[in-house]
Amino acid sequence: MSDSSLTRVGVIRLAIPVMFAQVAIAATGVVDTAVMGLYGTKIDLAAVAIASMGFSFVYWAFGFLRMSTTGLVAQALGAGMPRRARAVLQRALLMGGALGVIIWGLSPILPQVMFLPFGVEAPVEELADAYFSGRIWGAPALLMTFAMTGWLLGTGRTGALLALQIAMNGVNAALDYYFVSELGWGPYGIGMGTAIAEWVAFLFGVYLLWGERAIEKGLFHAKELLILFSANRDILIRTLALLFSFAWFVRSGASLGTATLAGNEVLLQFVTVAAFVLDGFAFVAEKEIGEAYGAQDVHRLRRAMRVTTELSLGIGLCISLAFLFVGPSIITSLISDAEAREVAVDFMPYCALIPLVGIPAWQLDGFFLGATQGAALRKAALISSMGYVLLDLILRENFANQGVWLALLAMYLMRAAALAYFLPALVRSISSSR
Numbered sequence: 001m002s003d004s005s006l007t008r009v010g011v012i013r014l015a016i017p018v019m020f021a022q023v024a025i026a027a028t029g030v031v032d033t034a035v036m037g038l039y040g041t042k043i044d045l046a047a048v049a050i051a052s053m054g055f056s057f058v059y060w061a062f063g064f065l066r067m068s069t070t071g072l073v074a075q076a077l078g079a080g081m082p083r084r085a086r087a088v089l090q091r092a093l094l095m096g097g098a099l100g101v102i103i104w105g106l107s108p109i110l111p112q113v114m115f116l117p118f119g120v121e122a123p124v125e126e127l128a129d130a131y132f133s134g135r136i137w138g139a140p141a142l143l144m145t146f147a148m149t150g151w152l153l154g155t156g157r158t159g160a161l162l163a164l165q166i167a168m169n170g171v172n173a174a175l176d177y178y179f180v181s182e183l184g185w186g187p188y189g190i191g192m193g194t195a196i197a198e199w200v201a202f203l204f205g206v207y208l209l210w211g212e213r214a215i216e217k218g219l220f221h222a223k224e225l226l227i228l229f230s231a232n233r234d235i236l237i238r239t240l241a242l243l244f245s246f247a248w249f250v251r252s253g254a255s256l257g258t259a260t261l262a263g264n265e266v267l268l269q270f271v272t273v274a275a276f277v278l279d280g281f282a283f284v285a286e287k288e289i290g291e292a293y294g295a296q297d298v299h300r301l302r303r304a305m306r307v308t309t310e311l312s313l314g315i316g317l318c319i320s321l322a323f324l325f326v327g328p329s330i331i332t333s334l335i336s337d338a339e340a341r342e343v344a345v346d347f348m349p350y351c352a353l354i355p356l357v358g359i360p361a362w363q364l365d366g367f368f369l370g371a372t373q374g375a376a377l378r379k380a381a382l383i384s385s386m387g388y389v390l391l392d393l394i395l396r397e398n399f400a401n402q403g404v405w406l407a408l409l410a411m412y413l414m415r416a417a418a419l420a421y422f423l424p425a426l427v428r429s430i431s432s433s434r
Contacts, residue, residue: 006288006303011311014287015280017158019315022276024165028172028197030269032190034334035176042262042337046254047127047187049265053250054114054128055135057243058103062143064235065096069150070283071372072231074290077155085154087216089209092147094219100140107136124258127187134191138198145198148205151212153283154290160208168201234374241381245388245411252396252404260401263343266335267351270327274319274355275362281312282366289370296430309363316355323352343401350405357409360416368419373426380418387414 032052036045069092076085103110111132145164152161172194179189246268253264288304327348335341368377388411395403 006300006307008307008311011281011284011288011307014156014158014284015308015311017162018153018283019277019280021158021162021165022279023273024162024169028169028194030273031169031173031176032194033266033269035180036187036190037266037335037337037340039180042258042340043123044127044186045262045265045335045337045340046124046258048131048190049250049261049268050124050254051114051128051131051135051187051191053247054111054132057114057240057247058110059139059142060243061236061240062096062099063146063239064232065092065099065143065146066150066153067235067239067286067369068092068231068372068374069147070154070286071290071370072227073151073154074287074370075294075372078291078294083216086212087219089147089151089212090216091219092150093144096143096145096147097140100143103139103143104136107132110136130186130188131191134188134193135195137192138195141195141199141202145202145205148202148209151209154287156287157208164201164205164208167204168197171200172197231372231374234378235369238374238377238381241378241385245385248389248392249404249408252392252407253401255396256401256404259337259339260343262337262340263347264401264404266331266340266344267347270323270348270351271354274316274323275358277319278312278316278355278359278362279366281308281315282362284308285363285366286370289367290372293371293430298427298430301427301430305363305367308366309359312359312363313356316359319355320352323355324349327352347401347405350402350409353409354412358412361412361419364416364419364423367423368426371426371429373422373429376419376422376426380415380422383418384411384415387411 032048033045036048069088072088073085076082076088111129114132145168148164149161152158152164175193175196176190179185179193183189185192249268250261250264254261285304285308288308289301292298292300292304328345331341331344331348335344364380365377368374388407391410392404392407395407397403399406
């Protein structure tokens with residue numbers, strides 16, 4: 001493929017369905033927060049915040065099922081090996097199902113581990129436990145859906161990915177409303193609604209991928225399993241380090257009181273929406289760079305980096321401005337608790353900076369994931385997470401919640417700088433096949 005074949009219009013066509021799909025994913029958390037904000041108290045809202053972050057730790061620790069699948073599938077297709085790409089999907093599905101069953105089996109002890117680091121008040125922890133008892137039933141479905149998502153991204157089927165996420169979020173929103181407003185189940189209803197939606201999404205994914213049902217030989221080939229394990233190990237460590245950073249952010253807010261915790265949780269949903277939308281370009285970069293890496297085409301690699309980043313910066317600026325000028329009105333209309341609402345409105349300007357400050361880190365993530373260069377991702381995440389915690393301890397002591405947000409902004413910059421250090425080696429690792 002010519003290096004000039006990747007156009008901005010082509011990137012936009014691929015990215016728009018991914019962006020809407022990512023908005024649908026982010027909207028799951030937004031809907032959970034909005035329903036609790038409208039029908040619950042700040043204690044209910046804080047409980048959902050803590051429990052959601054706990055599940056993020058558990059589930060996104062296995063985000064490699066999506067990330068490595070995208071890169072390895074794209075590389076196999078770039079090298080002209082579609083059967084190898086299908087085998088990547090099938091290995092990831094088997095691994096996701098097995099890990100999901102293990103997580104469900106550990107459910108009696110997981111809440112103690114998940115919620116202990118946050119140090120929240122007893123009423124918040126009790127309601128967080130209720131959310132957990134409903135949400136845990138979706139574990140196998142969600143992890144297998146991660147693998148399906150990786151396949152859809154790696155093969156460029158972004159429209160199908162959008163349909164999958166719309167199905168999940170539509171069911172989640174409807175059940176959240178019914179379970180909380182009609183049945184009065186509170187955080188338990190939020191968790192149960194999300195779990196059911198995860199199973200609906202998995203079944204819909206089975207329908208979408210039915211054409212790939214032929215079982216490939218050599219699924220347990222030692223060399224292929226070693227490649228998968230190596231990629232997954234580094235991405236797992238990278239993901240845990242980043243999740244730790246966001247858990248630390250939640251914990252920092254909790255240390256300043258329940259109102260600050262709840263207000264920061266509302267703003268974190270804005271951050272999630274921005275990250276997920278802008279990840280549309282990073283995901284396209286994963287696919288294109290994975291194919292370029294598989295084809296050993298350095299010109300195509302560089303063009304994918306440049307075009308996707310230019311477009312991401314433009315959209316990021318629009319999102320930042322929207323947050324700054326429209327965000328406070330959204331918060332006022334969605335959050336009934338006065339204290340939580342005040343915190344969220346006051347710190348919206350810090351939140352509005354993240355779509356721009358985070359772009360270099362998100363884009364570089366996509367570059368390295370597409371090439372399955374996990375070592376660089378692991379090192380950059382560990383460096384930035386350690387730097388972030390140290391900075392938060394210093395700034396929070398002196399500037400309270402303002403320091404919490406300044407440290408989070410600095411974390412994105414440290415992560416981007418660390419990844420940029422490894423970027424020249426990535427480019428040098430391939431040569432043009434032309």
